[in-house]
Amino acid sequence: MTQVDVLLGLQWGDEGKGKIVDVLSPQYDLIARFQGGPNAGHTLEFDGKKFVLNTIPSGIFNEKTMNLIGNGVVIDPIILKRELDNLKAAGHDPVGEGKLVLARKAHLILPTHQLLDAANEQKMGAGKIGSTLKGIGPTYMDKTGRNGLRVGDTTLADFKARYDKLVQKHKEILSHYEFEYDLTEKEEKFFEAIEFIKTIPHVDSEHFVNSYLKEGKKVLAEGAQGTLLDVDFGSYPFVTSSNTTTAGACTGLGIAPNKIGQVYGIFKAYCTRVGGGPFPTELFDETGETLRKVGHEFGATTGRARRCGWIDLPALKYAIMLNGVTELIMMKADVLDGFDTIYACTHYEYEGETIDYMPYDIISVQPKPVFKAIKGWKTDLTQINKVDQIPAALNDYIAFLEKELEVPVKFLSVGPDRTQTLQLS
Ligand code: GDP
Numbered sequence: 001m002t003q004v005d006v007l008l009g010l011q012w013g014d015e016g017k018g019k020i021v022d023v024l025s026p027q028y029d030l031i032a033r034f035q036g037g038p039n040a041g042h043t044l045e046f047d048g049k050k051f052v053l054n055t056i057p058s059g060i061f062n063e064k065t066m067n068l069i070g071n072g073v074v075i076d077p078i079i080l081k082r083e084l085d086n087l088k089a090a091g092h093d094p095v096g097e098g099k100l101v102l103a104r105k106a107h108l109i110l111p112t113h114q115l116l117d118a119a120n121e122q123k124m125g126a127g128k129i130g131s132t133l134k135g136i137g138p139t140y141m142d143k144t145g146r147n148g149l150r151v152g153d154t155t156l157a158d159f160k161a162r163y164d165k166l167v168q169k170h171k172e173i174l175s176h177y178e179f180e181y182d183l184t185e186k187e188e189k190f191f192e193a194i195e196f197i198k199t200i201p202h203v204d205s206e207h208f209v210n211s212y213l214k215e216g217k218k219v220l221a222e223g224a225q226g227t228l229l230d231v232d233f234g235s236y237p238f239v240t241s242s243n244t245t246t247a248g249a250c251t252g253l254g255i256a257p258n259k260i261g262q263v264y265g266i267f268k269a270y271c272t273r274v275g276g277g278p279f280p281t282e283l284f285d286e287t288g289e290t291l292r293k294v295g296h297e298f299g300a301t302t303g304r305a306r307r308c309g310w311i312d313l314p315a316l317k318y319a320i321m322l323n324g325v326t327e328l329i330m331m332k333a334d335v336l337d338g339f340d341t342i343y344a345c346t347h348y349e350y351e352g353e354t355i356d357y358m359p360y361d362i363i364s365v366q367p368k369p370v371f372k373a374i375k376g377w378k379t380d381l382t383q384i385n386k387v388d389q390i391p392a393a394l395n396d397y398i399a400f401l402e403k404e405l406e407v408p409v410k411f412l413s414v415g416p417d418r419t420q421t422l423q424l425s
Pocket residue numbers: 009013014015016017018019040041042043044045295296300331332333334335413414415416417
């Protein structure tokens with residue numbers, strides 16, 4: 001019997017999960033997404049090509065790996081179809097090759113869920129979450145409110161009647177907003193996409209994943225978003241609507257907690273956030289602008305500029321604790337190549353005290369970061385491909401992080417390409 005390894009983000013998303021899942025996927029028989037939906041944008045680069053995946057797991061480019069969209073994911077059939085159409089146009093056909101299956105219990109994002117997301121954000125004005133407007137929140141609300149439609153429902157004779165009933169409910173809610181919409185075109189596309197997703201095999205993810213484990217096969221659960229966007233433990237209410245932490249892999253796939261193996265926690269050598277909400281180490285100056293420019297910090301899903309700042313160790317410690325991280329993966333170290341000095345936030349000054357944890361309220365009382373200065377390495381990391389080429393100053397930075405975080409850094413990423421990845425231990 002094997003266990004499920006988990007790879008997830010320790011910050012506010014966009015840590016580089018897609019790249020590393022792709023790098024690790026040859027070691028796995030199954031890659032399984034367990035939460036979130038097309039709010040995710042996971043970027044992969046290899047052979048001079050670049051792909052952004054929203055719903056499809058990042059194991060899709062590895063010949064032998066099966067990919068599962070788990071029950072904890074919310075699926076927009078229109079976006080999933082578009083993703084698969086685009087992949088096909090680029091010469092990849094995971095459905096034709098039998099490399100993709102969908103959980104019957106995964107919930108569907110309806111066009112009206114997107115409208116509700118947009119209407120709600122519009123109404124909140126300046127206080128808005130800054131959602132990706134993909135309908136994520138309203139879909140999870142219908143899931144927990146026990147109104148949702150699931151992938152398995154698409155094959156039922158009364159699917160259209162169930163759809164109409166839910167849409168009617170949404171229209172009633174929308175009538176309370178000053179929000180104009182036209183559903184006709186979207187609905188047409190939706191039903192076309194529903195017919196398409198019926199051609200992808202539907203499985204019970206709980207049995208599917210557990211049968212892989214029984215057969216001794218290797219499974220990697222791919223997280224979306226990041227720990228600080230978790231609906232329970234993130235910077236609420238500026239969070240997404242799912243559990244992005246390791247526990248989410250259990251409920252989002254149907255595996256017991258004792259079936260969790262290694263937990264890979266992935267983080268950038270600095271920190272970013274897209275959308276609203278607190279971000280203690282955010283930089284509003286030229287340095288922040290440099291990080292954004294050098295790191296190409298613009299959203300893979302929405303194109304929005306990502307907010308940038310220095311690495312936040314109290315937040316990382318919190319994320320490591322919540323997830324039971326066994327190995328760390330540090331991304332985008334190359335983005336810091338040009339700095340003489342970089343900074344790491346080791347503590348916060350908060351209500352007259354110096355603390356090293358994330359307090360409950362970081363919205364009305366803003367923690368002030370206390371930084372440690374670290375010598376930069378001033379080396380072009382994108383050109384290195386061996387561990388012994390890592391500059392001493394970067395090794396010192398890694399050793400400092402390992403000491404602070406009490407977890408080893410297993411991989412170091414020095415560029416967006418699949419090959420720009422170094423295994424440290
Ligand atoms: P994900 O959502 O966690 O999969 O991350 P995204 O794909 O949204 O954002 C990560 C971005 O950084 C993508 O544009 C990647 O191509 C890029 N990237 C990943 N690793 C590295 C790295 O080590 N260095 C640089 N410069 N870019 C990277």
